[in-house]
Amino acid sequence: MRALKMLLAANLLAAPIHAIAQDKPTADKPAEKADAPLVSVTRHTGTFGGVSIAYTATAKETFLKSEDGTPKAAIFSTSYVKDGNDPSRPVTFLFNGGPGSGSLWLHMGAFGPKRVAIPSDARDDGAPPYPIVANPDSLLDATDIVFIDPVGTGFSRALGKTEAKSYWGVTADAKSIAEFIRLWLTENGRWNAPKYLGGESYGTTRSAAVANELEGSYNDVSLNGILLISTILDFGLQAEVQGNEMPYVIHVPSYAAAAWYHNKVADRPAEVATFVAEARAFATGPYLAALAKGNALGGEERAGIRRQLARFTGLSEQYLDSAELRVLPGRFYKELLRDRKLTIGRLDARYTGTDYDNAGEEPDNDPSFYGIDGGYTAAMNAYVRGELGYKTERQYVTIGGVSGWDWKLGRGGRDSEVYMSVAPYLGRALRENSGLRVFVGQGWYDFATPFFGAEYSLSRTGIPANRVQFHYYDSGHMMYVRDEDRRKLSADIRAFIRGR
Template sequence: MKKLVFLAFATVSCFAQQKEEPPKVPAPAPAAAMPAVVTPASETEGSVTANGQRVDYKAVAGTLTVAADDAHDAQIALDGSWLPEAHINLEKPEEAPATARIFYTAYFKKGAKAEERPVTFLYNGGPGSSTMWLHMGSFGPKRVITNDTHHDPAAPYKITDNTYSLLDVSDVVFIDMPGAGFSRLFGKDKEKAFWGIDQDAHAFDRFIRRFLTKYSRWNSPKYLFGESYGTTRSAVLSNMLQNSGVDLNGVILLSQILNFADSADGSRSGPGSDMAYVLSLPSMAATAFYHHKLPTQPAALEPFLTEVEHFATTDYLLALAKGADLGDADKRAVAEKLHGYTGLPVDYLLRADLRVNGGGFSKMLQLGDGLTTGRLDSRYAAPDIDPLSSEAEYDPQGQAITSAYTTAINSYARETLKYGDQMTYKPGAYGDPGFDWDMRKGFANFGRSTNVMTDLANCMKGNPKLKVMLLGGYFDLGTLYFGAEYEMKHLQIPAALQKNISYHFYESGHMVYLNESIMKRFHDDTAEFIRGTENGK
């Protein structure tokens, strides 16, 4: 996610604040034909005790190759080579069609029957991030331990058996998007072919169908698990899979963003639209609660948030809707109420016209302490870079955990999975030549923010048995828990289908699995969702 308008903190993901002068991106490299030799997959074995249950598993680390269009995709064999009947002139790489070798790590429970064993496909977001975060932090058999809410000391980091692995209920497949991790791009206009909302979802659609064929899993219960921009991908991908003849049992959305105008900084792309301020207020209040910056500290978080949510959708929304017609006395009254919920000074709120975006809040909340508040996980805080700036210049959470996760995936992939010798693992595609994500949905956005709510709604209407689970953290200013709930309750679906959506929110941030005290609930909620839907009911 950051981990949304692109997550610039090196690897994680979603919405980095856009600078006035975006960095210049080098020109794309000349087209290269897909190499004839594919790095062979590596198979290893292991066991883990997940939720008190010993699971013996086989791990497969490898790649599956997909093309950027259906015609060329049908000419690629499962081993990644062109089929004999393919009409490809390999002597002219500048004319080679765009392809992607997508890296994955799949964990299969040994002795399980494919038709009785669910398979869950997991991926991070960015857009541009690898899936090292979910792989090494959430439901795989190994997990890197980080010092929650604080910057970790340098290596060595602790990589341990993951007692919260999802392998007790499902096989799991971690997928690196084209161009990140060990995934690689080839061919003409390869960046344009894969780096965009629809282009990316098509690649994942083809990958999943190819995976189902390779491992004979077509008749297994199937789940998508996306985090951050991965939830955007899941909305589009679920609809594409359905159109390709693949009905899903469930879609799991962690730290959701479907309508980018609903982010804490959504007003940047939609001046005059105030809904982003309404939806971000509860997360700001939760953050102020956590850091004890409220004038009166509530006894408990969740009852306090219920109160804030009510104010946000009533008096606050009405005040913002009045615009210039809001009188001075009423404006001050609202500012004082906001002060009570956010801890921000009344005069600052008045100067902001009652409208504070995420970057401004992260800067101001702990300014007196010389600290910048985290964005993806607002429990984190670190020293200001420029005390005079109007908004946060970086995300303390990213600085705190990136090294641990980068080390973990590099060490684990090579030493345990036995894959990646002499290869570079790319935490993200940010800064790569030609990296410019196409945020248009369909033919054009007509000047609007990206919104994929229709894709998920169409999938749910086309498959009325599909269940959707929303997970999120209260301390997330990148993908707002209240914004995600708002999106789900405004999907264009029949009212009867709302019962197919379930909600779980935690006292954690964007990556809820960083909070050790939350991990058991996070696992149990996900496992219960899969157990309750794997029979298609």
């Protein structure tokens, strides 16, 4: 089980490196009394995708109840619905990941009608005030949007005698979100509307699990599309356990992208995609074959692999030889720019940081997280409590609000103590719903959920390739922090929704 816990830490949406190493998990707090659900309704106008839209924003709690009607949990959501009550208009349900992250990142960074304007060029967001500006890249011209915070995140919480930890697991979490979606569809009269489901990071894991809950029984809620942004479906690919060679293979194309970006490539191609394509071919061909030989690899063959690996990673042959041709991501963040006394980001390798000293194996922290978290936290609280008029004394939990996550899957998935994959859920959904398509968005410089891992897990037997489309961005995990990529991501998803 230790390996799986390590894997969870390695895939937190935005957990800083020092938190992974040192912080204790958040304790399961006593459930709160179930009063009436809080709600705030406000009306607005904005221009999105070049279209003027009048819409209603509803920030509210939805109670999940037991069979006797007793409230068990309050799910906080923010819904943006175009005025006019069109029951056939598409609706998209979005959440972030963690597990344990609120939806503020997609909400205030990518698709909400307002966004926080932090630096686009991989610089630290500094100190407040942070501009909260109109977001013409919101998808409200193409779809209504519902941002969801699972129990333990945002303002969502357990109620009464219910323990919050009863919702903290792949399957339990998915069941609660599926229940929320069914309640929202009923309350808003949208059962026959086109429906899209999407998430970022662990939110892509959640998307597959929720799709399984919605479509995996006879009482189906069929989906038109699933949006996977910075994808992690097959956790075994990144399980850092001795003898598993796949983490090294999966990361080589990401190493190549980072080396290309930071000018550590001698014969640097003009485009990162070109270099990445070469790295993919090397990783799945000569490199994988070499690692499979284990101790039998030697002589000129080993030297040849070492030379090629040095070219793609930007690391020295001496270092690679000492590492037995196997470099874990934590070491890479520290080693790539050690000669410049800089580290690179885990969520976004474009970011660089300066550690206390230049020794050591891994960075002190992740500059691509501490470079954005202050702005997003301030903006979400200011916007929801201010413009949307949601009044509560509760703290908004951005990330880290859960502990003891249960990784066991329900039927149709694949799990064990060191291997968990929800990719089979997507395969089944695609095979049994001919109208379902999957959108995959990946940043070249994302190490939390490397793009080659998404490509690998979604190219397995049983997943119809013709209904899975990939899109790539010149940034990292939260590709929308880069202005050009936010616009591209918005245009790509808008086209995906309208292309049904």
